[in-house]
Amino acid sequence: MTDISAIEQRPQAASLGGMPLISEATAGDYIALMKPRVMALVVFTALVGLMLAPVHVHPVIGFTALLAIAVGAGAAGVLNMWYDADIDAIMSRTSGRPIPRGKVTPGEALGFGMTLATGAIVVLGLLVNWLAAAMLAFTIVFYVVIYTMWLKRWTPQNIVIGGAAGAFPPMIGWTAATGGLSFEPIVLFLIIFFWTPPHFWALSLVRVDDYARARVPMLPVVAGLEETRRQILLYSLVLVPLGAAPWFLGYADAIYGVVALVAGLTMVALAWRVRRERQGERADTAAKQLFGFSILYLFLLFAVLLVEGGLVGHGA
């Protein structure tokens, strides 16, 4: 009988010296690799893109498209955790993820992520349309290669440019429905694109030590807290008219416009507070409030768009 007690804890594969690896990872660990909360946001924004499209989509095809987009987003999350395992192990926010905990080896995560990515792209292409599948493939590559492998460790503009990956899902949803692209989903893309920096930088203000320890060049680490607070305010100011753009452009009605403007101005007020509260607990509280509200902001805007344009049928 072979003694396997030594590998029950499953430390890093490199330290096992060729011993057989026996996984204790559950299905839940693999689901955790897919970043389910990010997947939920991706599905929601993709649903809005799908429902705003000016064509009828059979519910089964719509469901298939959302499922493939969700799995594609999950694949991107898995591949991100595969590549960032070294950083994740250092940062307190991410040290409990399956790879740093030794539940899943990097090789298993890579295989899992590539399988999911391939499956999601093929299913979207075969069952929905190939343009949407190509956009999903581009999004996964953008997130994993451009953002995770390149920008994240290289420039403080990492989440500005990398944020595009999170902004693509409404465009993919629209393309899944129509087979093409137009101006409306590009506006949705721009809203998420300009929402991402104040959202992530608010979090990074609180986690600046974590990022510095992991040597990730987030804006507060490289340019300082003051500059980050200034940039948060600037992006929040840009977000106010941009968030209301679907109303100005005529494919959302006044209710959306009012919600977008009120929510946008609230975001600016919170960003202003982040800029003013610079010390201790009050500064942390202000940043956390902005981070929390930014999630509500995006949810509110897209929920109203969904109800107006998709479910009620006022949309494009």
Add this chain to the structure above:
Amino acid sequence: MDEKDEGIVLTEAQKRSRRSRSIAIALVLGALVILFYIVTLVKGPGVLNRPL
């Protein structure tokens, strides 16, 4: 006494996690089969028409 090599013997935790993974894989494969079946019914002959 004749000792038989039983190979690697999994712990209970390893068996439980393997079962959890196996069930998850079975469910995913089953769901994919059902999905392709339903989409084929919905699209009919159009299932072979895959526009770019």
